[in-house]
Amino acid sequence: MTTTDDPSQTGARRPVRPAGAVPAGDGPALPAPSGWFCLALSRELARGAVLTRRFADEDVVLYRTRAGTVRATRPYCPHMGAHLGYGSTVEGESLVCPFHRFAFGPDGTCVSDPDGVPLRTRVNHFPVLERNGFLHIWNGRDGEPPAWELPAVPGPQVRPTAHWAVETDTHPQEVVENIADFRHLGTLHRLAVRQLSPPIADGPYLRTNLRSNAGRIPFFGQLSWEESTLMAGLGWNLTELELPHYGLAVHLWGLPTPIGPWRTVLRVAAACEVTDPRRVPGLNLPAVRAALTRAVARSTLRMTARIIRQDVPIWDHKRYEPRPRLAAGDHSVGVYRHWARQFYPPGPPTGHDPA
Template identity: 50%
Template sequence: MTNAAPLPYPSGWFCVGLARDVPPGRVRTARLMGEDVVLYRTRRGTLRAVGPHCPHLGAHFGAGGTVRGEDLVCPFHGFAFGPDGSCTGAPDGTRLRAGLAHHHLAERDGVLYVWRGIADEPPTWELPPPVGAVPLAWWRGEVLSHPQEVMENGVDFRHVSVLHGLDTRETAPPEVAGPLFTIHQRTTTRFPGLGAVGLDQPVALAGLGTMRLVAELPELGGRLRVWVLATPVAPWRTLVRFAVACSASAGVPGVLGAAADRAASWVALRAAVRIIKQDRPVLAHKRYLAQPRLVPGERSIGLFRRWARQFYGEEACRAEPRADGAPAD
């Protein structure tokens, strides 16, 4: 973090890629909070996330490292490391007493997450259970913003109508359960051939890295699932991923049904990407206000801000916003 960043990196689980992009025998590099994370899967399918540099002389595993059986092999001197991080030897039989530092890794619905804690603490909470569907359409793009700012858009209903032209309303106050924050909303939109359709969309936030939306589509006989994944890659730079799984092929068997689901997912993804592309220039130029002057009807923003404080160290806590336009206490 630099002095120019008004919020530090938050703790929590953050997306580092897709499970399908790390098949057995592959090595991949992801960026998280100013550092590289190396992902690899052994030939038997064990998935690991480790620090990027070999403890021998610092070679980067993501720049030529390979998987040999169950071992990750350094590209520089051939030192191999087993799934537990211990050195299993070099080509001449030499072994290092040093091992690899592992990151806590989790997989949900085909998405890979790495845990980053305050002062390197181990995970203090778990991600919600899978929704039972793997995303069928993906988009990724970088925004000059912070994950908290990206996630706050989920409770900023006023901007949805002004900036995006959508009729989205809060139907009940948010629910808070530790690291989980659930938003209740209804969006009225138009589908080709169906006209205006109302979607009741419970939106679940798991920390400041994951927003998950599930909406029933009775008119289409299916269900829409959308993931918004915010990964801090550098101070005030966030890689945002949108993922969509849309089941709209009720009664359509086999290959035709799968093709219909994929096509519907890409249609829904384009609508979601249009929204983030409208948000991107605003997020890049807005200033984070620790004490915003909220107006009536924006109490959920204040609740979100208070909930988000748990993901930072005590020294990073900010004064709580008030919903009456008065300065915070």
């Protein structure tokens, strides 16, 4: 289950929300949150390439310079409004508009034009972070610079070998809330899970720990494992599945990105690495190691995609409850809602209180 297609660009299914299922009020109850959000895989953007992706109901133009640096800019040329994602070229370190060939340098300023006198103007860049084979942009309040970084885990050398994406009528906060709402794993997905410790919040980061007894991986059959999930804002989370008996660790990324009002692309990716080659015969051989880790990553992603496909109809038709009536076992949801408040502008209540 590996794909490089982005559902927001390929005409994926767009279900219509039924009457009464839209968020309360005249529009989405939640705006696009601040934080880091994935717009593409690194391998989708070669040197000299230009790529357009949707974010928060607007286009973002990604391009990679000849030196390999990734830039992200708002889509319209300040000269006469040409869309920089359609027909622009990369020349050296500059993005060149297809309409009148004004060139914009690494800092966004106009560096040249056909008449030899650059305009005193610029395009507005987003902060960009390339990590583990993903391209992330920063969405700040009123253009503020990044206030925090994505965690440097599981390490720069680890890149996913299996990818999948789905588009759904929901908001990133609702997607990530499924991690805190661990009780639905039993009722909806029939997974036997147990919370090992309450969620721990640390600024823009939130960590949860579960034990699961419902995983099936090729060669190993039915397994149980402990999984720790680290959330960094509402656009990035990483689940670590430890299999010490087999000397393996699986890394599973969840990357929800808002592409429009109450519309989200969820990218999921998996990687597997060997932590103790003595546990499985042959893991010292590169070919065996590569084949096994890819198979485990793909199987884990396939299992995860099957679970998410069960979530999608719920997301597509549910209503956001700004003040849910939480049950006795929903403490983690309350912690999550309180933690999520920080990613929205201060001011009138936006409905994050669980009570």
